[in-house]
Amino acid sequence: MLKHIKYIIVVLTISVTQSFAQEERKQTNDTIDTQVINVVKPYTPTISDAFKIKETPRLDDETTETKKEVKYNIFSIPVASTFTPAKGKAATVTKAKPIKLYDNYASLGFGTYTTILGEVYLNHALNRTERVGGYFSHHSSQGGIENLLLDDDFSKTNLNVHYTKKLSDLSWTVGGGFELQTYNWYGLPQPLFDATTANMLDVKHSFYSANFGGKLNFEDAIINKLSMQFRRFGDDQDSGENRFVAKAEFDVPIQGENVNTELTIDYIGGSFDQTFYSTPELKYGNINVGIAPSYQLIQDDLTVNLGVNLVYLNDTEVGKNKIFIYPNITASYRLVDEILIAYGGIEGGLIQNSYYDFANVNPFVSPTLFITPTDQQYNASIGLKGKLSNSMSYNVSGHYYADRSKALFKANSVLGGATESYHYGNSFGLVYDDVSTFSVAGELNVDVNRNFKLGLKAEYFNYSMDNEAEPWNLPDIKGSLFLDYQIDDHWFAGAGLFYVGERKDVFYEEGTLVFSTPITITLDSYFDANAHVGYKINDRLSAYLKANNIANQDYQRWLNYPVQGIQFLAGATYQFDF
Template sequence: MSSNLKKISLITFCSLGVFWSLPLAAQQTGWGEKNKLEDAEIVVEKNRVNELPEATRNFEKLRIPPPEKKPRQVNYRFADYRLATNNLNLPMRVLTIKQEDLTQVNGNYIKLGLGNYSTAYVKGYFHNKRDNQFSYGADVSHVASAKGPVDGSNSGVSNSEIKFNAESYTRDLTVGGNLYYNHDRYNFYGYSPVIEKIDRDTIKQVFNRIGADIFFNNKVSKSELQFQGGVGFKYFTNRFGARESNILTNIGVGYALDENAKINVDAKASFVGYKDSTSINRGYFRLRPSYESVSDLVSLSLGAVIAYTGDEVNNARKLNIYPSVRVGYEVVDDQFQLFAGVEGDLKRVTLHDLTQENPYLNQDVQVADENKVLDFYGGLTGNLGSSLKFTARAGYQSFRNLYFFNASQTDSTKFDLVYDNGTTKVINFLGELSYNYSERFRLGLKTEINKYTTDLLAKPFHRPAFQTNISGSYNYNDKIYFHTELYYLSRTYGQVFRRDNEGIYRPALKETDNITDLNLKVDYRFSNKFSTFVMGNNLLGNQYQRFVNYPNKGLQLIIGASYIF
């Protein structure tokens, strides 16, 4: 306290001394009020130059050491706050996304219709609804015309079929089976009713087909090892006592080496027993190993086909080895690809399938497997956006035992299977185009050109050189559905036998018609379950001949209704 008083006394004394010294200084220098300021000249000289030494720049950033971490103990205290549940009104709502409902799948529908030519139309589809473990059902079909284009009921036709199927799904394995029965009735109406009087019972033809198979695969599995296989049986009979049984099996294995490469081995076998006036056994085996790889620009498939046939028709080659090579190059990623390859194959041919292509076959026909000796091909494929897809392909092919349908020399209403003694050369062009817009409008185009060069046959009987197909569908407001199809087949040739002036029957070529056929189907939907439909076949009304002496039906209309349940 005493030291502070001493400091205050000293400061006060110094201040008073300065105050009293100011008037004395003013009197000595003449700065009083009675004195005047005289004129004077002041000269300022700048003789000094201030120079600063050159600074040294320091580019090193200023480093501030981080604070030293000191361990500290943090204690937490959890308080238990409980709200009363009575009269609690929370205004906050949880925002959720509505789950999209699955489209309802109706397991059954039936369609019934009637048309000209005394036609009955019945279709049935009976299946279980969506299930993660099982799928099973049955399909029923009956389409019959009591009358036809020639001689009334003598050209009627009937096609009936019933099919059953079932599948079982587990996590890594699918097992299923199929069973079907097919009954077809035709008439050999390729005669002239003005000239010939026909016993109706002699022109009837009836086909019965029975088939069953079981299969398995692990396609849903993500395993590196993929496999599939099956075994089946087909049985065929006709009205004239011909019988054909076919036991067939297949198995395939694929192993992924990595994400871009895999190895495949596919094998199939068939044993056919055929009995008509004679009995024939026909064995068949096919093995195809291959290596496949895919990169950003190039896709490659290298393999071979080893095939065996037990046929003896036309001195058929028993054991055959073919190349199987295909190379693809992506010109534009996922949009445009060029491809080329060479391959060969042996195709199993049976009477079961041939009678579906031409139901007017003769008895005791000679059936042989189709041997595609070589096929050199190249082309391009791609898409323009997600709606337009296209494919163009050109190839040069060589066949042995390629079958042709030709009118029988003993009965002009029936057809025999004939083969070229040598090889049949084919220059092939194929083009496909598909357009899909918003799932409501679809358009498809397919065109195929085949230039056949035969060895001994006069013409490639009943094989058209040009055929094209245009199909389209349109969905109008989920109320009216349109589906149309237009196809064109160029004229073909058949061989008939005509009697000359000497009374000898000699072969002569006969052309069939150029075929232009327009079909249209319209469905009108009254509700989700009930709709009506109108089907028009051959709307242009052309009575063309696909096979010699067999004119087709003219305009045909079918009107009916369908019900979904």
């Protein structure tokens, strides 16, 4: 402290001495009395005026206090315990066992009316690019419908095989098949004929069909698809029909846009040994060449297909040619996403009728048909479809058809002086008329989950004829309901309900000495209920039980052709792999 005081005294002494010296110098040197001007200036510090603060302060005390050392001790006391912590385990999600799918199956069942129903489906991969497969089916019954004068047994056997090869830029398939069907013209009008007449008739007849063809699918090429099929169809009454159909689908680029185009060549030619009135051979044949370009326009929720269908017809028997032009326009618009979709369109086409198609719809036709194509001028449609919920969808639509030369099944007359087994009012022929058809249809599908599915459909028809008195054998109402239910892992069940409204046909007699006035007969509407239940024994084997016509209705699908009553069928299905 004394040291600091010493420094302060020295500084003060120097300051006072300098002040007096300056004052004496002023008095000595200054000869002019001047005014004193005080200039006041704010203090402006500079960097040199600042001093640096030491980062580490200096301790001037000579003595410091020393920290005492602290020691820590832990006293452990053991405690008895029976708790043992378990090891951690990650939670897992229970996965359903994947369903094993097999490539092949075989099914066989036996039922009332001595019914046999069998199916075999085969599909085998030879390697990664080649597959072979086949399908065989047989359905037969020895009949036994009550109050019939003739046998009503039938049989239908079908065999198809195919081979497929897939390459990097294309795939192709070739295949062929054979079909054999046998039926009886058992619809003998009663009481017009009795057992004496029936014992004289051989009403059994059969159809056969053989076909082969192939398909080509291309990847990233102008031509998308090529297909070809040839079918030979005939019967045991010396009738025969050949049909060849070839189609090509390709894209035509126009100003940067692709126009999808389909080219079709459809040939048919056939003959019947005689007409219904036993006149000489009846022949028919024509060739259709059609081209149908179409352009699709998509903008937001609107999709429009604009196209036209041009068809050239050459009647090879008559030697006449004709060109048909049909619209091919469809559109759809999403009003409310998937909930409400409006759609409609106007289309048309030349329908190639054939003996094969008619015989498969009505196997009781006589081998004396006149075959000609149907000119469907247009099919106008409008509708709404969508979803009511995630599991329920609907479709409501209306249609208006304008058909020229529409084929209608009509019962053949009872021919006086009959020479064939189908001359007794127990067969059907064809009549053609210009028919306008208006229909309204509704459809509802419920798919709650993979275990329960339900489908309901109904359609109403109204017909307008030009020449015929009635739309022969066309129903005014059709309805159906389908149900499929997987009860549990083993049990499954299903049902099918069908309703067909009233239809009309005609009955009359004609001959050299007699001709009766045609009588219009109304065929009652009918309701057919079918059901099945099955049990899955294991992944491969399951057993089933079916019941058809549960209500045991004695209805007629065609005039004078009652169907079998209630039927039961039991069988088993086996799935396998090679």
